Every structure is written in C-alpha cells, then in structure tokens.
Amino acid sequence: xxxxxxxxxxxxxxxxxxxxxxxxxxxxxxxxxxxxxxxxxxxxxxxxxxxxxxxxxxxxxxxxxxxxxxxxxxxxxxxxxxxxxxxxxxxxxxxxxxxxxxxxxxxxxxxxxxxxxxxxxxxxxxxxxxxxxxxxxxxxxxxxxxxxxxxxxxxxxxxxxxxxxxxxxxxxxxxxxxxxxxxxxxxxxxxxxxxxxxxxxxxxxxxxxxxxxxxxxxxxxxxxxxxxxxxxxxxxxxxxxxxxxxxxxxxxxxxxxxxxxxxxxxxxxx
Numbered sequence: 001x002x003x004x005x006x007x008x009x010x011x012x013x014x015x016x017x018x019x020x021x022x023x024x025x026x027x028x029x030x031x032x033x034x035x036x037x038x039x040x041x042x043x044x045x046x047x048x049x050x051x052x053x054x055x056x057x058x059x060x061x062x063x064x065x066x067x068x069x070x071x072x073x074x075x076x077x078x079x080x081x082x083x084x085x086x087x088x089x090x091x092x093x094x095x096x097x098x099x100x101x102x103x104x105x106x107x108x109x110x111x112x113x114x115x116x117x118x119x120x121x122x123x124x125x126x127x128x129x130x131x132x133x134x135x136x137x138x139x140x141x142x143x144x145x146x147x148x149x150x151x152x153x154x155x156x157x158x159x160x161x162x163x164x165x166x167x168x169x170x171x172x173x174x175x176x177x178x179x180x181x182x183x184x185x186x187x188x189x190x191x192x193x194x195x196x197x198x199x200x201x202x203x204x205x206x207x208x209x210x211x212x213x214x215x216x217x218x219x220x221x222x223x224x225x226x227x228x229x230x231x232x233x234x235x236x237x238x239x240x241x242x243x244x245x246x247x248x249x250x251x252x253x254x255x256x257x258x259x260x261x262x263x264x265x266x267x268x269x270x
Contacts, residue, residue: 088149
C-alpha cells in the first residue's frame with residue numbers, strides 16, 4: 001500500500017513553527033542578558049555580543065524578543081483555546097439539537113458577530129482594565145467564540161444524520177456520548193485548521209492592541225508593545241522594528257502554512 005506523502009505546506013509549516021517554538025521555549029527559561037538591564041549602550045547595532053542590537057535604553061533586543069515572544073505565544077494560545085473550547089461546545093449543542101436551543105444561541109452569536117470584533121475587544125479591555133495579560137486574554141477569548149461556534153455548528157449539523165450516529169442511538173448511546181465520543185473526534189479535521197487561523201488572528205490582535213497601548217504594558221514585554229516602542233526609533237535603530245516584526249511574521253507564517261497544509265490534506269482525502 002502506497003504511503004500518502006505529507007503536504008509540503010504542512011512540512012514547511014511544522015519546521016518553521018517548530019524552530020520558532022523551540023527558541024521561544026528557551027527564552028522562557030534563559031536569555032543571554034536580562035531583558036530589563038539598561039547597561040549595554042544605546043542603539044548598538046547587531047553584533048556577536050548583541051545579535052539584534054540594543055534599544056534606546058541600552059537593553060539587549062534579542063533577550064527582549066525572546067521574552068516578548070513567550071508572552072505573545074501564551075496570550076495567543078490562551079485566547080484561541082477559550083474561543084475553541086467554548087465555541088465548540090456552543091456549536092455542538094446548537095448543531096446537534098437544533099430547535100429553539102439553536103435559534104436562541106445563534107441569535108446571541110449573530111449579535112456578537114455584528115459588533116466589530118476589535119471594538120468589542122477594546123470595550124472589554126477598557127471595562128476589565130487595560131495593560132494586563134488576563135484582560136487581553138479574556139477580551140480576545142470572548143471575541144473568538146462566535147467564529148468557532150459558527151464553524152463547529154455547521155460541522156455537527158452535517159454529522160448528526162450520519163449512519164454511525166443512528167447506529168449509536170439504536171445501541172442505547174445517550175446524547176452526551178454521541179456528542180463527545182462519536183461526533184467530536186470527527187470534527188477534528190475542521191477544528192485544527194480553524195485553530196491555526198484563530199491562533200494567527202490572536203497573535204495579530206494582541207500585537208495590534210499592545211501597539212495601541214491598551215494591551216500588554218511594562219514590566220511585561222510582548223511583541224506588539226515592542227513594535228510600538230520601535231516605531232519611534234526607526235532612524236536611530238531600525239534593527240529593533242525589523243527583528244520584532246520579523247519574529248511576528250515568521251510565527252504567523254509558520255502556523256499559517258500548517259493550516260493550509262491540513263486543509264490541503266483534507267481535500268486530498270475527500
């Protein structure tokens with residue numbers, strides 16, 4: 001039997017994302033210098049001693065990028081996990097049961113979707129309190145629920161009439177067992193690409209909020225806040241914006257390739 005080759009997009013995405021995650025994980029536990037020390041000379045260009053140079057306060061940019069990447073990654077994963085878990089539960093209930101449950105939850109979902117997501121996130125952050133990681137995670141997590149709910153509702157609705165569901169009912173399986181044992185595993189092929197898209201959107205949303213000064217703020221470092229800092233140093237230290245922006249691009253690009261590869265493989269199977 002001929003082995004099915006892994007899609008090249010998926011391979012490239014796994015390699016890029018794997019390398020990025022390895023560097024970020026190292027940065028959680030170790031950095032070449034303290035990200036907050038201001039003693040390495042202002043606007044030192046990239047060198048063997050400081051791979052990404054130093055900023056206007058004399059801080060090592062490479063160390064700050066490592067720490068900031070960890071913060072951005074944690075926020076993005078937490079955000080998309082909230083959206084995926086809650087959205088999948090809502091989609092499972094509405095798609096499987098239908099009726100008034102579907103009508104009520106989907107109308108609420110439509111109301112949230114009708115409101116611009118970024119403005120909704122800004123409103124939630126303003127109410128909870130700007131500048132804290134948990135407020136950004138909560139705001140973006142709530143914003144991501146409607147998109148996951150809509151995708152998963154369609155998936156559960158398309159599966160509920162399949163023969164294996166009918167057979168499970170005839171064998172005495174309850175609704176909970178059918179939902180989480182028989183249906184949920186069959187939605188993974190849809191959930192994983194949606195998760196990768198959501199992750200990239202979460203990275204960009206966190207970066208945008210921090211860039212505007214309402215996301216993560218000092219003493220925490222995030223890629224978005226660092227990019228905001230770098231904006232005023234483009235002439236004196238362009239390496240700050242370049243290294244921070246390139247890190248965001250590589251992280252988003254790698255995960256995006258994984259999502260594209262998963263969708264391509266799914267189309268090949270179909």
